[in-house]
Amino acid sequence: MEHVLQALRMAAAMGWLLVWPLILGFGISAAIQAVVSHGEMAKLLPDDRPRSLLKAALLGAASSSCSYAAVAIARSMFRKGANFNAAMAFQFASTNLVLELGIVLWVMLGWRFTAATWAGGIVMIVILSVLLRLFMRESLVKEARAQAEKGVAGRMEGHADMDMAVTEGPLLKRLFSPKGFTATSHYFVMDWASVWVDLLLGFLIAGALAAWVPNSVWAAVFFTDHPVLAKLVGPLLGPLVAVASFVCSVGNVPLAAVLWNGGASFGGVISFIFADLIILPILDIYRRYYGLKVAAILFVLFYAAMALAGYVVELAFGAAGLVPSTRAAHVADLGFSWNYTTWLNLGFMIIAAVLVWRFLRTGGPDMLRHMGGGGSPHAEHDGHTHSGTA
Numbered sequence: 001m002e003h004v005l006q007a008l009r010m011a012a013a014m015g016w017l018l019v020w021p022l023i024l025g026f027g028i029s030a031a032i033q034a035v036v037s038h039g040e041m042a043k044l045l046p047d048d049r050p051r052s053l054l055k056a057a058l059l060g061a062a063s064s065s066c067s068y069a070a071v072a073i074a075r076s077m078f079r080k081g082a083n084f085n086a087a088m089a090f091q092f093a094s095t096n097l098v099l100e101l102g103i104v105l106w107v108m109l110g111w112r113f114t115a116a117t118w119a120g121g122i123v124m125i126v127i128l129s130v131l132l133r134l135f136m137r138e139s140l141v142k143e144a145r146a147q148a149e150k151g152v153a154g155r156m157e158g159h160a161d162m163d164m165a166v167t168e169g170p171l172l173k174r175l176f177s178p179k180g181f182t183a184t185s186h187y188f189v190m191d192w193a194s195v196w197v198d199l200l201l202g203f204l205i206a207g208a209l210a211a212w213v214p215n216s217v218w219a220a221v222f223f224t225d226h227p228v229l230a231k232l233v234g235p236l237l238g239p240l241v242a243v244a245s246f247v248c249s250v251g252n253v254p255l256a257a258v259l260w261n262g263g264a265s266f267g268g269v270i271s272f273i274f275a276d277l278i279i280l281p282i283l284d285i286y287r288r289y290y291g292l293k294v295a296a297i298l299f300v301l302f303y304a305a306m307a308l309a310g311y312v313v314e315l316a317f318g319a320a321g322l323v324p325s326t327r328a329a330h331v332a333d334l335g336f337s338w339n340y341t342t343w344l345n346l347g348f349m350i351i352a353a354v355l356v357w358r359f360l361r362t363g364g365p366d367m368l369r370h371m372g373g374g375g376s377p378h379a380e381h382d383g384h385t386h387s388g389t390a
Contacts (some may be wrong), residue, residue: 025100
């Protein structure tokens with residue numbers, strides 16, 4: 001029983017450490033989504049030329065960090081005419097280049113991991129685009145489109161259809177208008193509803209592994225005592241650990257911290273963070289969205305892009321002297337005290353409470369009941385219409 005309590009204490013301590021970064025990240029993400037229309041995204045991605053891929057990366061970075069929502073939005077864009085490769089680039093950017101992921105990484109692992117994830121994410125999108133051009137033949141894209149048009153449900157379909165963005169008027173005026181406030185509150189709560197299970201699993205798994213698995217075990221798995229071999233093996237093993245962990249989105253950051261403290265290479269940890277788009281539940285969604293053959297090809301190409309990006313990060317950051325020399329990520333039983341984390345948490349919790357209050361007052365619960373479904377109920381609040389089963 002003591003071992004279980006220790007794991008729960010460590011999970012709770014890690015969760016408490018990340019309350020304010022998560023609220024800040026999701027709040028900023030919600031504000032961006034409130035003024036960037038999902039409905040216009042497909043029109044901006046007609047091909048996979050560099051300009052379209054850049055737009056895909058920027059749109060993804062401004063979108064939700066939920067892996068399930070990202071996959072659903074990418075299929076929705078593909079069905080509306082977006083280029084398949086550009087839709088995949090959007091999908092990768094929306095889980096690896098988003099602000100909330102960077103903030104959480106900074107707090108738990110340090111700024112070098114944030115920089116590596118964002119830089120590596122860009123590299124990964126470039127590598128993936130090349131691989132898709134080489135191996136996703138036109139016949140396979142047609143197969144994927146035919147399957148996508150069937151509209152087979154995955155998860156977070158409502159999140160994919162949700163589009164409340166205010167698009168008229170100056171940017172700041174839109175954001176601080178009643179409609180913008182409502183849209184921000186809805187995106188904020190919906191994003192939390194999308195990822196809370198993964199966050200909880202991430203903290204529990206990380207707490208258990210930190211409490212029960214000695215660092216010597218991770219050191220043996222990642223060949224820590226053999227530096228060269230560790231750098232070679234790390235980016236290959238990182239994604240495989242992610243596939244087995246079932247944890248996606250920002251929920252895998254606590255486990256990434258455990259892996260880093262345990263001896264995983266820098267590139268191995270980065271490739272693990274990237275691999276939230278190839279966990280087993282999402283692979284099954286690819287099968288339903290695009291068919292078994294395309295899903296299998298996507299798994300191989302995604303894995304290759306993640307591993308190769310991990311190698312590039314390892315080499316580039318190592319050459320620049322930016323790989324941390326110590327392994328001191330915040331996974332210990334930190335305890336609770338009246339420090340700056342507590343005050344920041346309380347302050348941001350007040351902000352979150354205001355957004356939740358707005359959500360409750362503007363028909364949010366009705367939307368939340370439909371989240372993950374395939375229908376398209378419509379509601380109107382504050383004169384602004386939103387659509388989608390969010």
